[in-house]
Every structure is written in structure tokens, then in C-alpha cells.
Amino acid sequence: MREKIVVMSEDLSNRIAAGEVIERPASIVKELVENALDAGATDILVQLEGGGKHSVKVVDNGRGIERDDVPLVFERHATSKIYTFEDIYEIDSFGFRGEAVASIASISVIEILTRREGSLSGTRAVVRGGRIEEIADAGCPVGTSIAISDIFYSTPARMKFMKGDSTEQAHCMDAIMRLALSNPEVKIRVVSKGRTILAVPKAVSMSERIALVFGEDFGSHMLAVEGQKGDAKLRGFVSMPDRTRANTKGQFYFVNNRFIRDRLLNHSVITAYRRLIEPRRFPSVVLFIDIPAPDVDINVHPAKMEVRFKNAGEVYGLVTETLIKTLAGESVPAADSSGLSFGAPADSYKGGVQNTLKRYTVLSGPEKRIFGMNVSERGAGRMPDSSGGNKYEKKPPDFFSERDVPQETMNFSSLEYLGQIAGTYLAFSSAEAFILMDQHAAHERVLFERLKASSKESPPVQGLLLPEVVNLQPGRFDLLMHYTEMLREIGIGMEQYGENTILIKQIPAFLAGCNLETLISDILEEIRDTGKADNVDEIKDKILTIMACKGAVKANHTLTDPEVAALCKDLDSIPFAATCPHGRPLYTVFGIRDLEKIFKRR
């Protein structure tokens, strides 16, 4: 550290500000499209090269920029959206901080072409590292075109954090989809490598835009919600409880039309679904909350992704109460403005949960194959890989007493099966111990080991008589196609069927009956998060974990004695079986000493 304090140069402070605002190409896309929307555009074109890493171009038909104002666009704290501090409490534009374009300019090369309505000529300017290199009159249509290239050239360290093209492109598409969701009246087209990957016409209703994200048939698995509490209003759609995801990425929250993230809103939603869905599964929701502008502070976060509510309790209460009512079948609007009808939630999701459980088909008789895989060869599996860095990092359960029952010698088949508790846990005894097992975790571990062991050759597969059509969100399609070969190796055979649609023709046999759309969406989210193409093995392992979880018998499912026997035999055939692939314990052992302690005999 140096002793002397100096005021940062403008270039340095801009680059530092860019670090906050511009995390990745998707942030640039978000800022530019928001500016186009703020300029009143009704038609927006986004062009991406290299997933947005090489260049991002946004062309709009908005009101354009006056020649004299063009240099100001690139200056920090220059905005046309607020003039006094109080204005931010009545703001109806996305931007107001006046720093997005200046931040982008400090780390890239920008070419802008813009014309105001009524102006005879437009303006063209080239800006490098925040400095205007060229500016001159130029002919162009009314509106603005901003092309960004050489992204992060002045902050090469940031460039190293970028993932593969398809992952970055998927992030860009996420940003665009969020804006498309909240601005249905705007036409949006996205072109990547010369190919149109998204073309959304001006929509006549919210439903049309929601179908973009959740598929044309979203009305069959989502419910419309509507509610009001005090000055706060809520509307949107939420998934029926049998359509859940492994994470919260199917959740979209908008406050006064601005996409935000808010942990407490996630929590309010989960509260409404409590007891309707399994733990660690999440519903999909698109919720629009409208509150008077003075009741919400949007100036909390540089990318404006967080807000602070004046009456937080009222907002969270509104969400939970409205969702609880909707899920209970009350006040479900029968149709929205587009005439799409939404059946009452009925019993369909309760039946759905039961159905997924039914696919645990075990043939009776000890010699039969179970779980669609051969269980005979002991030790075929490899050691489980617990290095995945998951948050349940394994630790022997507290009651586990190695002196009494060393885990290496645990022979599940030799235990006496006592019975099932709550349809979820299996109780066993041996001469010297009492053992409790989590049936889902145990089966998951077995499937995972089998899959891993067989991932050199394909697992037993099953062709689908009726191949399943799965619609993907634009942007997700390219990402999935990138991994076609790897998915085929692990038993999922698919091909392109149409724009953003795939046909699944073959799946691993043990996944028969599983909801393939959910499977593919969980896999995609995993791929997107893990990212880079050079992480193929890591991605593959994660996909195997997802598949094992989907294929494994769930909690709340009665197992027959032969099924329990088969599960034990399988556990004996894998070398180490103390945790599930997510790292949760499979079983816990109460040794004699533990029992003595419980009954205070020592």
C-alpha cells in the first residue's frame, strides 16, 4: 500500500464501477436492452457473437439521441432519466444511475449510430476505453444502434472468468427473456452467428410471453394467481406442485416491472408450497408485484437487481396468502385475458406424485434383476466421489459408532429387516446393532454407482415407442445440443425436432416413466452452472447424480420385503455406501454402546 491518497482518474473509477455493473456479457445485454426500452423502442434486435464475448449489438427504434448529447452518453453520471434525487421515487424507467454505458465504454470498444426523429442526419461515434475517437454525422434510421466489441480488453482478469460460448449465450438469453416477460408489447429478435435464435412478436397478452419461458402448454401445469393487500397488487402464474425443479431458476419476480432477486420472496413462495412438494424441490413462478413507487427503494444495488420494500411484511404476506389460496383451489381464475383456460388444480398433482413413485418396479424373487441393472457382480462400482464440494459434505452420522459396527464389514443382506417407518425409513437389526436407513438416499447411491461404473459403456437403455417431444427455452437448445454426444453415452438418445424442440428417443431403462421434461430441464441447469466445455467429466458426474435421484424410489412409498432385500443386496455390491451422491447419510447405526447411552445403562 502506498502512503499518498490520490483521487482516482475517471478511467480508473469507471473500470472499477464496471466491475460491479458488468459481470459478464449478459450484463451488457441487459443494460443495452433496458436503455432501448427506456427510449420507447417497440422493436429491438440483439446480435451476439461468441455468446456475447466477442460482440454484442443492440438495435432499437426508440427516440434516438441528439448529436450534442452523444458524448454525454459515455460519461459517468450522465442520464436523461432523473434530474433530482426525489425523481428516483417516481421513476418509471429501468435506468437512472447514468453509469451503465460509461462502465461498458471503459472496458470495451463501442460504435454508436443514432438519429432523433425530426433530425435530418444521425450521428456515428466510436469510443475506445471511454474516449471518443471518432464522431461525425451519418445517415441512419431513427433509433439507436450500439455495438460493443473487444469486451473486457482493459480488464483481462475478468475475461478469464467467462465460461464457454454456449453458457455465456444462455446467460444473455436469460437476461433477454426476463425483459421479454415484463415487456410483452415489444417485439424482440435475437441473432447469434447469423442465425435467429429467438423471434418474439409483439404479444397481445401476458400468456404469450409466459409460454416462451414455460412452453405452449404451460396452462396445463401452471395456475394463474391474483391478489391484493393494501396498496400492493400481485398477479402472475405458479406451477402446480408436481412440476418442480431442483433449484429456483424457474422463479421470476418483478417489482413494478423490474426483474429482481429477493430471498424473502423465494421464502414466501416456498412457505405456500410447504407440504405440497418434496424438500429441496422448487416450484416455478412468474410473479408481478405492483406497488406505489414511493413504497419501494430500487437504489440498493448497482445492477438494480435488489429492492427494499417500505412495507415488507405486507408484500411477503400478499405472496404467501395468495399462493396458498390458489393452490388450495380457491379463487383460481378460469381464464386469463387471452382466453387460455386453467383448470382448477384438482387432484392432478397428488396423483402425479403417486405416479412417479410407481415406477419403482421390482421383480419378485431374489435372483431377479432390479432397478433395470444387473446386481450380481460385487464391487463393480467405483469409490463414490465426494469431492463435488456439495454443502452436505459427508460426515459420519453422530450415532455412527465404528467400534461396534465397522462400516467396511456392514453386510446389508445379512441384517434382519424389521419394517418401514413413515414409508421413508427402513429399520434393521443385527445381533449388536439397530440400523435406520433412508430408502431414497440408499437407492440413489446404488443407481449412481451403477451409472458411474457403466458410463464407459451405456447403461441398459430403453427405446421410447412414442418419442417424447420436449420444448426448450430459446438459448437452452444450443446448450443442450452441444452435449448430445455425452448424453448419448449415458443413455439419453435425442435429436433435433424443430426450432428449440428436441425429440427424446431413448432413455436409460431405470428412468422409465420419469418426467423427461423435468429431467432435461434439471440437466440443463446443471450444465449451465458447471459451464466450461473442458469440465465434461464433472458435468457428466453431476448429470449422473440427477439421473440417480430421478430414478430412485422416493420417500413416502411403501416397499415390499423383496424390494428391501433387493436394495440391501445392491448396497452390498457397491464398495462404500455411507452417503448418497448429494452427501446425505444413507443410514445410521445405533451400536450397543449407543443404545446403552440412550437407556442410561452406562
Ligand code: ADP
Ligand atoms: P441510465 O440508463 O441510467 O440513464 P446509461 O449509461 O444506461 O444510464 O445511459 C445514459 C443515457 O444515454 C441515458 O439516460 C439515455 O439518455 C441515453 N441512451 C442510452 N442508450 C440509449 C438508447 N438506446 N436510446 C436512446 N437513448 C439512450
Ligand code: MG
Ligand atoms: Mg441504462
